[in-house]
Amino acid sequence: MVMEFLNETFKCSVERVDIYDDNLPESGDIGVKSTVRLLIRNSDLHTFDHAWNQKLSLLLENLEVTGTCTFLMWNTKNGFYVDPTLFKCKRLLFCSGSADWVTKEILLQFEVPQLSFYYCPFPVEDIISFVIHWFHSDNEKLEYLFILIEDNQISLENFQTEELNPVPISDKNRVPSSESFRNIDFSKGLKIVRHDGLQATIHVTGRDFLFYVWHNQ
Structure with a gap:
């Protein structure tokens, strides 16, 4: 009640909110309207079901994240799902294993400016599909997609x-x-130009893949 009063009266924004296993209320309402950073994590033994997914969905619908939303989760391939369009943060970051639930179809639905995936099992074909989808779209939000690829090899x-x-x-x-x-030599990448003149660079170094969009440049 105190947190809700402060939020309503002073429009406060909390610096960080941590969601861990079962500390998520049924309503998804944690008494905070806005936060700079949201961390969603779970233990190795945690299992996902529709009820937990629904609670997280309600949280994402009602909590404004002005900065970074980070996934630090395990076993997301089994039973985990939330609507990708619910993420309205500036940056969405998936740590190792956290993106196992993200299929090509889900990847194409994210509406977040900055996307980062670490040790991600995306097939090369899915990454190519993402670039092609952006190339033929009118997406003006995307700033970059960074992927540290887990197993597959990718090249320019x-x-x-x-x-x-x-x-x-x-x-x-x-x-x-x-x-x-800023330490990347973009001259070693490939530049593509979209139908509206917006430019992007594709850069690959080892297992690091970066798709960077040049806004206002």
Whole structure:
């Protein structure tokens, strides 16, 4: 009640909210309207069911996340699901094993500007589909997709297709707005230009895949 009063009266935003296993109320209402960071995690023994998924869905519907939403979860391939369009945060980050529930169809539905997946089992074909989907869309939100690939090998050759028609990168000194990628030499990537003139760079280093969109540049 006190937290709800503070939120309603002063429009407070909590710095961080942690959701762990069963500390999620049935209504999904935790008494907080807004937070900068949301961490969702579980123990190795936790199992997912429709009831838990529904509680998390209600939380995501009612909690504004202005910064990063982080998944640190296990066994998500078995029984876990939430509507990907419920994520309205600035950045969505999946740690190892947390994205096992994310199929190609789900990946294409995220509406988050910054997407990061660590040790992700995405097939190369799904990553290519994501790039092609963006290329033919009017998506103006996406800033980047970063994937640390778990097993599969990926290279720039996978994207050298007639459909994407990549062109050489002429500006070797281009600096991204995101500090996380300022040590990357984007001149070693491939540039694609969408129908509306929006440009993006595909960059691959080992198992690191980055799809970076150049807004206002």
